[in-house]
Amino acid sequence: MSESAARPPALVVVDDEPAVLAAIARDLRRGFGERYRIVRVGSGEEALDVLREVVRRGEQVALLVADQRMPGLSGTDYLVRAREIVPSAKRVLLTAYADTEAAIQAINQVALDYYLLKPWDPPEEQLFPVVEDLLTGWESGAALESGGVRVIGHRFSRASHDLRDFLARNRVPARWLDVERDAEARQLLAVAGIEDDRLPVALLEDGAVLERPTVLELGERLGVAGQPAAEHYDLVIVGGGPAGLGAAVYGASEGLKTIMVESEAPGGQAGQSTRIENYLGFPAGLSGSDLARRATDQARRLGAELLTLQDATGLRVEGAGRIVELSGGGSLSASSVLVASGVSYRQLEAPGFAELTGKGIYYGAALTEARSCADQHVVIIGGANSAGQAAVYFAGYATKVTMLVRGDSLARSMSHYLIEQIEALPNVEVRIRSEAAAADGDGRLRALHIRGADGGETVEKVDACFVFIGAAPRTEWLAGVVARDERGFILAGLDAKQDGWPLARDPFPLETSVPGVLVAGDVRARSIKRVASAVGEGSMAVSLIHQYLAEA
Numbered sequence: 001m002s003e004s005a006a007r008p009p010a011l012v013v014v015d016d017e018p019a020v021l022a023a024i025a026r027d028l029r030r031g032f033g034e035r036y037r038i039v040r041v042g043s044g045e046e047a048l049d050v051l052r053e054v055v056r057r058g059e060q061v062a063l064l065v066a067d068q069r070m071p072g073l074s075g076t077d078y079l080v081r082a083r084e085i086v087p088s089a090k091r092v093l094l095t096a097y098a099d100t101e102a103a104i105q106a107i108n109q110v111a112l113d114y115y116l117l118k119p120w121d122p123p124e125e126q127l128f129p130v131v132e133d134l135l136t137g138w139e140s141g142a143a144l145e146s147g148g149v150r151v152i153g154h155r156f157s158r159a160s161h162d163l164r165d166f167l168a169r170n171r172v173p174a175r176w177l178d179v180e181r182d183a184e185a186r187q188l189l190a191v192a193g194i195e196d197d198r199l200p201v202a203l204l205e206d207g208a209v210l211e212r213p214t215v216l217e218l219g220e221r222l223g224v225a226g227q228p229a230a231e232h233y234d235l236v237i238v239g240g241g242p243a244g245l246g247a248a249v250y251g252a253s254e255g256l257k258t259i260m261v262e263s264e265a266p267g268g269q270a271g272q273s274t275r276i277e278n279y280l281g282f283p284a285g286l287s288g289s290d291l292a293r294r295a296t297d298q299a300r301r302l303g304a305e306l307l308t309l310q311d312a313t314g315l316r317v318e319g320a321g322r323i324v325e326l327s328g329g330g331s332l333s334a335s336s337v338l339v340a341s342g343v344s345y346r347q348l349e350a351p352g353f354a355e356l357t358g359k360g361i362y363y364g365a366a367l368t369e370a371r372s373c374a375d376q377h378v379v380i381i382g383g384a385n386s387a388g389q390a391a392v393y394f395a396g397y398a399t400k401v402t403m404l405v406r407g408d409s410l411a412r413s414m415s416h417y418l419i420e421q422i423e424a425l426p427n428v429e430v431r432i433r434s435e436a437a438a439a440d441g442d443g444r445l446r447a448l449h450i451r452g453a454d455g456g457e458t459v460e461k462v463d464a465c466f467v468f469i470g471a472a473p474r475t476e477w478l479a480g481v482v483a484r485d486e487r488g489f490i491l492a493g494l495d496a497k498q499d500g501w502p503l504a505r506d507p508f509p510l511e512t513s514v515p516g517v518l519v520a521g522d523v524r525a526r527s528i529k530r531v532a533s534a535v536g537e538g539s540m541a542v543s544l545i546h547q548y549l550a551e552a
């Protein structure tokens with residue numbers, strides 16, 4: 001091991017006032033000195049030099065703390081520039097009460113993780129919990145990128161993309177090696193005697209080599225999938241997005257024997273959001289993967305079971321029992337079921353898109369691709385908040401980001417705060433009344449045919465394209481059992497009281513046409529498509545299930 005690899009990651013603190021600098025460094029050392037190195041610097045300019053030197057030596061920086069009021073570079077300006085040098089370090093601004101307004105403004109400018117009011121006494125209450133939380137988030141990100149499983153493959157291979165995406169979304173520590181770019185990848189393949197046509201390959205920590213594994217095979221080998229521990233549950237939740245996770249937390253904490261089935265990875269659509277800025281209690285926003293990690297840990301800690309990599313494929317009613325059939329061949333027996341299966345992206349039906357999916361064209365943000373987009377031209381298709389978040393995120397990596405928006409303005413479909421962020425980014429171009437007419441490639445995306453506002457078509461070189469064009473529910477497995485509207489969304493409450501409703505009472509507000517089967521989140525007809533409403537409905541469903549079970 002090199003000397004630098006042995007050095008603990010740094011917490012870099014900048015303040016021009018020696019007394020404040022000494023105090024914050026002292027407290028950080030007391031709380032975190034065993035795991036981290038505390039570096040003290042007296043100005044923003046000097047600190048940027050320190051960061052460049054740390055990076056040059058191959059060392060890590062976990063946290064930046066900067067006072068807002070400094071002569072020369074202000075705290076905010078320093079953090080903007082520091083972000084370019086150490087993008088994954090967490091950022092904290094130290095402010096006086098009078099500067100709170102400036103700190104709130106800085107949240108967008110710097111993607112600030114926290115602002116800390118001076119004085120932070122007692123540190124046990126005001127400083128340590130916040131910093132511990134930020135460092136836990138940083139550590140899990142760092143472990144994810146450096147750890148455990150190695151996946152070797154071609155960047156523009158759908159199978160490689162699916163494995164990387166699965167590992168990242170399930171937060172399995174893994175390192176991706178591109179066979180075309182990384183010499184280490186070729187060496188490892190030579191040592192293992194694996195030919196190119198057997199890629200992608202996964203090298204596990206126990207020495208196992210899996211050639212062209214499916215996501216399910218890899219998930220089972222890594223123990224990600226889980227096994228049901230009980231014969232019968234009070235509550236089976238289908239879908240592990242915010243609604244399902246909300247229900248898992250409330251169900252388990254209120255004494256229901258609860259299991260959640262998720263076909264891909266906990267977090268759902270929200271797990272793919274680069275930055276959720278409107279979820280209550282997180283003034284600096286939080287990433288979808290962070291929200292998913294916190295919620296999954298919380299649900300598990302409270303006793304909910306999680307079964308991933310399994311689809312619910314059918315629902316049967318057997319007297320008071322509700323049986324959920326699973327894609328793996330098994331089934332789960334329950335007294336009540338919550339359908340929280342959300343929606344998934346609609347596919348773009350233009351020539352070339354189907355063949356190049358996973359090979360330069362991706363649905364959703366596909367965050368695993370971000371680093372590979374450095375120095376490239378990225379196109380984002382769509383004009384809603386999800387597309388806007390992706391544009392802001394990829395602008396931090398790509399040379400140029402082009403947004404293709406079908407409508408005649410972003411304001412019709414996107415929140416004001418995101419429009420402002422996009423307008424401030426010099427490398428993002430928004431083209432209204434524009435759409436992708438076709439995609440060209442040779443095993444990977446090379447160009448898009450773009451139809452512009454004047455109706456004319458241009459062919460433009462594009463390295464990666466991310467599609468966000470609306471979503472549809474995934475409820476075919478409930479056809480003929482649970483009443484749905486014409487678009488497949490599940491009816492609930494009085495809308496679900498149709499011919500054949502078997503009880504004297506009306507359905508509960510989130511109850512479907514089958515008593516004891518409830519629905520929450522985006523998959524519910526007429527739902528509000530927001531993280532907070534999904535979480536709220538998940539918790540409300542648990543309360544209604546208590547009522548249902550009490551009456552049953």
Ligand SMILES: Cc1cc2nc3c(=O)[nH]c(=O)nc-3n(C[C@H](O)[C@H](O)[C@H](O)COP(=O)(O)OP(=O)(O)OC[C@H]3O[C@@H](n4cnc5c(N)ncnc54)[C@H](O)[C@@H]3O)c2cc1C
Pocket residue numbers: 238239240241242243244261262263264265266267268269270271272273274275276277278279310311312313340341342343344364365385386387389474477520521522523528529530531532534
């Ligand atoms: C990129 C992006 C950014 C967003 N940003 C914001 C934001 O900033 N603020 C905001 O409020 N909202 C945001 N949204 C919307 C928000 O994420 C959704 O409203 C929310 O995730 C809905 O939660 P849900 O639990 O109902 O469904 P989903 O999040 O869709 O989760 C459903 C889950 O069910 C699983 N599933 C589906 N079918 C089955 C099956 N048969 N068996 C097992 N599992 C199944 C899916 O794999 C999925 O994980 C964003 C959405 C996207 C895509």
